[in-house]
Amino acid sequence: MRVLGVDPGLTRCGVGVVEGVAGRPLTMLGVGVVRTPPGDDIGPRLVAVERGIEEWLDRFSPELVAVERVFSQHNVRTVMGTAQASAVAMLCASRRGIPVALHTPSEVKAAVTGSGRADKDQVGAMVTRLLRLSAPPKPADAADALALAICHIWRAPAQNRLQQAVARSRLQQTAAPQASAVKGRTR
Numbered sequence: 001m002r003v004l005g006v007d008p009g010l011t012r013c014g015v016g017v018v019e020g021v022a023g024r025p026l027t028m029l030g031v032g033v034v035r036t037p038p039g040d041d042i043g044p045r046l047v048a049v050e051r052g053i054e055e056w057l058d059r060f061s062p063e064l065v066a067v068e069r070v071f072s073q074h075n076v077r078t079v080m081g082t083a084q085a086s087a088v089a090m091l092c093a094s095r096r097g098i099p100v101a102l103h104t105p106s107e108v109k110a111a112v113t114g115s116g117r118a119d120k121d122q123v124g125a126m127v128t129r130l131l132r133l134s135a136p137p138k139p140a141d142a143a144d145a146l147a148l149a150i151c152h153i154w155r156a157p158a159q160n161r162l163q164q165a166v167a168r169s170r171l172q173q174t175a176a177p178q179a180s181a182v183k184g185r186t187r
Contacts, residue, residue: 001156002029004062004093005148006053007141008070008085010045011038013052014141017060018131018149022157026150028131029060031142042084049085053092065093066152068144069102101152108144111151123147 001021007014013034020026034052036045057065067090070083093100106116112126124136124143130150137143 001064001153002060002062003149003152004056004060004065005145005150005152006065006067006086006089007144007148008068008082008089009141010036010042010049010081010085012139012141013049013085013089014139014143014145015053015056016137016142016145016149017056017062018146018153020153022154026131026153028133028146030056031137031146032056033139033142042081046084046088049088050092053089057092057096057098062098064099064101064152064156065089066101066103066148068108068148069104071104101156103148103151103155107155108147108151111154112147120144 002017002019005014005016005018013036014032015034016031017029018026019029034049034056036048067086070079070086090100103111109118109123110116112118112130113122115122118126120140120143121136124140127133127143127146127150128136131146137146
C-alpha cells in the first residue's frame with residue numbers, strides 16, 4: 001500500500017509518502033513541505049497548497065491519502081488555516097478518486113510511539129527508526145506527515161475488518177425483516 005500523509009498547514013504543509021504493509025518493514029518514498037508565505041492573502045496560499053499536493057499526487061500516485069484530523073485549539077486563526085489546508089488535501093485526493101482517511105494527532109502518536117501524548121521529538125525519532133532513516137525529517141511537519149502514513153498503513157487492516165463486520169451486520173439486520181415478511185406471505 002502506498003500512502004501520502006498530509007500534515008495540513010498554511011505556512012508549512014507536511015507531505016510524506018510511505019509504502020508497505022502492516023507487519024513488514026516500511027519504505028519512505030518521499031518527504032517534504034509545501035510552503036506558503038504567511039503575509040500573502042489566503043486565496044493564493046490555498047492555490048499554492050493545492051499545486052503542491054497535486055505535484056505529490058502526480059509524482060507518487062498514492063493509493064490513499066491520510067490527513068490529520070483538525071482538532072480545536074485555542075487559536076481560532078490557526079485552526080482555520082489548518083482546516084482550510086486539510087480541505088484542499090481532501091479535495092485534491094477526492095477529485096482523483098483516491099480514498100481519504102482522517103487520523104487524530106493522538107491516534108497517530110499512539111500508533112507510532114505507543115503514547116498518544118508523545119511530543120514532536122519522540123514522533124520524529126520513531127519515524128526515523130521505523131523508516132530506517134539517517135536523521136529525523138525536518139521540519140517536524142514533514143515527520144508528522146510520514147507518521148500519518150505509517151499510522152494508516154498499520155491501522156488499515158484492522159479498520160477494514162471492522163468496516164466489513166459493520167457492513168455484514170447491517171446487511172443481516174436489513175435481510176432479517178425482509179425474510180420475516182416473505183415467510184409471513186407464504187403461509
